[in-house]
Amino acid sequence: MEAERLVLRDDQWAKMAPYCLGKASDPGRSGHDNRLFLEAVLWIARTGSPWRDLPAAFGKWNTIFKRYRDWVKADVFQRLFDAASDDPDMEFAMVDGTIVKVHRHGQGAKGGPQSQAIGRSKGGMTTKIVALTDALGNLVRFVLLPGQRCDIIGVPPLIENLAFAGFMADKAFDTNAIIAELDARGARVVISQHPGRASKRRIDAELYKWRHLIENFFCKLKEFKRIAMRSDKTDQSF
Structure with missing residues (x-):
């Protein structure tokens, strides 16, 4: 297995390592090479x-799959994500959605x-990913919805208890309820105006280009x- 095909950088692994299961300091059986295990999971995802079909260089596929499911159930991957994304730039929060078959x-x-x-949408059986990134386009939170559901219902759980100075989105998120919430927070609103909106709001067109x-982010995600x-039956695994 060639080193250049690995994904994790040393600085990313340094943040994640303390939150892995099976460390030498943990009670019970120690896990074999947590970093290689994470690379195996990323190989499957990529x-x-x-x-x-997992390459033998990663170990026995069924052992790695069982370990993966154990980590999913223990919510380890959420802790690893939180550790790797611990310093978001919340000058702006950006929200958008994408469909996956x-x-x-x-x-x-x-x-x-x-x-x-x-759910069933125009593309057949689909799942919708609604994501919130920071001002640099790095993922902060996401929610999964059935493919036929409207993107805007994913916004409340994404912004709950989250502080940001501004909010940027396309016209799919131009609703009175979302704008009222943002105004109440004192956040700067940079949302493309829906053509049917009766009372237009001025937005910074140059700032909007940063959307x-x-x-x-979604382009990189879909690599x-x-x-x-989606090949996983459960939301947990997906």
């Missing part, structure tokens, strides 16, 4: 391959698709093929 292998979870943020950073096409 290539979109089935777990059975659900592979047939991602369907069939207990409770039906509606319980796993899967391309969240578009760039990970297992995200660009």
Whole structure:
């Protein structure tokens, strides 16, 4: 396995390492090479391959998959994300959404698709990712919705208890409720105006151009093929 095909930088790993399970200081059995395990998970996400096709250099695929599910259930990946994104630039929060198609292998979870943020839209069975990034286009929070749901219902959980000086979004998020919430917070509103809005608000057109950073984020996100096409049955794993 060539080193240049690995994903984690040393500085990222230094932030994540204390939050991994199976460290030598943890009770119980120690995990074998946590960094290599995370690289295995990232390889699956990047290539979109089935777990059975994991290269032998990472170890036994079924052992790694079981370990992955254990970490999912223990919410370890959320802690790793929080550790790696601990210094967001909240001068502006930017929000947008994207649709991902659900592979047939991602369907069939207990409770039906509606319980796993899967719904039928124009693209078939899809999941919607609504994300909030900081002013630099780095992910801060996200929510999953069934593909047919409106993006704006994802906004309240994204901004809850989150401080930011301004809010930037396209016209899909131009609603009275969102703008009233932002005005109440004293946040600067840079939301493209919906053509049907009766009372127009002035926005900074030059500042709005920086919204391309969240578009760039989604482009980078979809380089990970297992995200660009959902193959996981449960929201937890996805």
